[in-house]
Amino acid sequence: MGEPKGVAEGVPTAxxxxxxxxxxxxxxxxxTIVAPSSWSVTPSARSWCTCGYExxxxxxxxxxxxxxxxTxxxxxxxxxxxESEGRAA
Structure with a gap:
């Protein structure tokens, strides 16, 4: 007997x-900017970076x-x- 197959014979696999x-x-x-659709609600935003800027x-x-x-x-x-290229050593 042959090895078991993962899919039926003749069925193409992706x-x-x-x-x-x-x-x-x-x-x-x-x-991230939160700007609700209502003009009566105050928008807020948060900006952060992995360098520590927040x-x-x-x-x-x-x-x-x-x-x-x-930006x-x-x-x-x-x-x-x-880093700037061509720096003096």
Missing amino acids: VRPDPSKDDGRRPVAWL RHAIGRAAVLQLVAAH EHRTACPLLTP
């Missing part, structure tokens, strides 16, 4: 990508400022920007 494959990318900075904001103007600060941090964060 080859799936290897789930253990990793491209090395990881989330580093997050921006800010909170409450109110429309403060949330807009936090969004700008989060600025992403351009200056040591975890997101590669």
